[in-house]
Amino acid sequence: EAGVAQSPRYKIIEKRQSVAFWCNPISGHATLYWYQQILGQGPKLLIQFQNNGVVDDSQLPKDRFSAERLKGVDSTLKIQPAKLEDSAVYLCASSGTSGLRGYEQYFGPGTRLTVT
Amino acid sequence: DQQVKQNSPSLSVQEGRISILNCDYTNSMFDYFLWYKKYPAEGPTFLISISSIKDKNEDGRFTVFLNKSAKHLSLHIVPSQPGDSAVYFCALIGGGTSYGKLTFGQGTILTVHP
Numbered sequence: 689e690a691g692v693a694q695s696p697r698y699k700i701i702e703k704r705q706s707v708a709f710w711c712n713p714i715s716g717h718a719t720l721y722w723y724q725q726i727l728g729q730g731p732k733l734l735i736q737f738q739n740n741g742v743v744d745d746s747q748l749p750k751d752r753f754s755a756e757r758l759k760g761v762d763s764t765l766k767i768q769p770a771k772l773e774d775s776a777v778y779l780c781a782s783s784g785t786s787g788l789r790g791y792e793q794y795f796g797p798g799t800r801l802t803v804t
Numbered sequence: 805d806q807q808v809k810q811n812s813p814s815l816s817v818q819e820g821r822i823s824i825l826n827c828d829y830t831n832s833m834f835d836y837f838l839w840y841k842k843y844p845a846e847g848p849t850f851l852i853s854i855s856s857i858k859d860k861n862e863d864g865r866f867t868v869f870l871n872k873s874a875k876h877l878s879l880h881i882v883p884s885q886p887g888d889s890a891v892y893f894c895a896l897i898g899g900g901t902s903y904g905k906l907t908f909g910q911g912t913i914l915t916v917h918p
Contacts, residue, residue, distance in 0.1 A: 692847070719904055721904075721906075728910065728911075729910055729911075730808075730810075730893050730895075730908030730909050730910050730911055731848070731893075731906075731908050732908070733905055733906065733907075736904065736905060743904075744905055779847055779848075781847070783904060791836050791838065791853065791897055791904060792838070792850045792853065793850070793904070793906060794849075794850070795840075795847030795848045795849065796847050797845065797846055797847050798846075798847050
C-alpha cells in the first residue's frame with residue numbers, strides 16, 4: 689500500500705513569510721496527525737484530526753499556525769507569519785481506528801523547514 | 805515538563821552484540837507503549853509495541869520490556885546489525901490525553917559497528 693505522502697520535502701523562507709505543507713494519508717486512515725520535530729527532540733503533536741474534525745489542537749500555536757483537513761482526506765498545515773523558532777521538521781502521520789492497530793501511526797518523510 | 809525521557813542520547817554497539825535502549829516515564833496513566841525507528845531524511849517507522857497489561861513482547865530480534873512499577877521501558881535488539889543504526893524513539897499513549905496521541909521521548913542514536 690502507498691505510504692503517507694508529504695510535500696514539499698524542503699522549504700527555506702525568511703521570518704515573517706508564510707508557508708504551507710501538504711499531506712496525503714494512507715487510504716482509508718481516518719486519523720491524521722501533524723507533528724513538529726525540532727532538532728535533538730522527539731516529535732511533538734501539533735494537531736490531530738478524526739476524519740475532518742479536530743480531536744486535539746492543544747499544542748498548536750493558533751496565533752500563527754492553522755491546519756485543515758477538507759473532506760477527511762488530505763490536509764494542509766500553514767504557518768503565517770513564520771518565526772525563527774519554527775525551523776523544524778514537520779511530520780504528518782495517519783492511523784486506522786480498528787482495535788490496538790489504531791495506535792500504530794504511519795509517518796510521512798516530513799518537510800524540513802528552515803526560517804532565516 | 806518532560807513526561808517521557810530517553811536519558812542516553814547515543815549508544816554504540818558492536819555487530820552481533822545486544823543493544824539495550826531505555827525509556828523512563830512519569831505519568832502512570834500511560835497504557836500503551838511503542839518504539840519507533842527513524843533513518844535520516846525519513847519519517848519514523850513503527851517497530852514494536854506493548855500494552856500495559858503485559859511485561860514483555862517479542863518480535864524476532866526485537867524485545868520490549870515494561871516495568872510499570874519503575875515506570876521504565878526498554879528495547880533489546882539481539883543480535884545487533886549495522887542496518888539497525890538509526891534513531892530510536894519511545895512513544896507512549898494515554899496519560900490522560902486524547903485517543904491515539906503519542907508522547908515521544910527525545911530519541912537515542914544507535915550506531916552498530918561491523
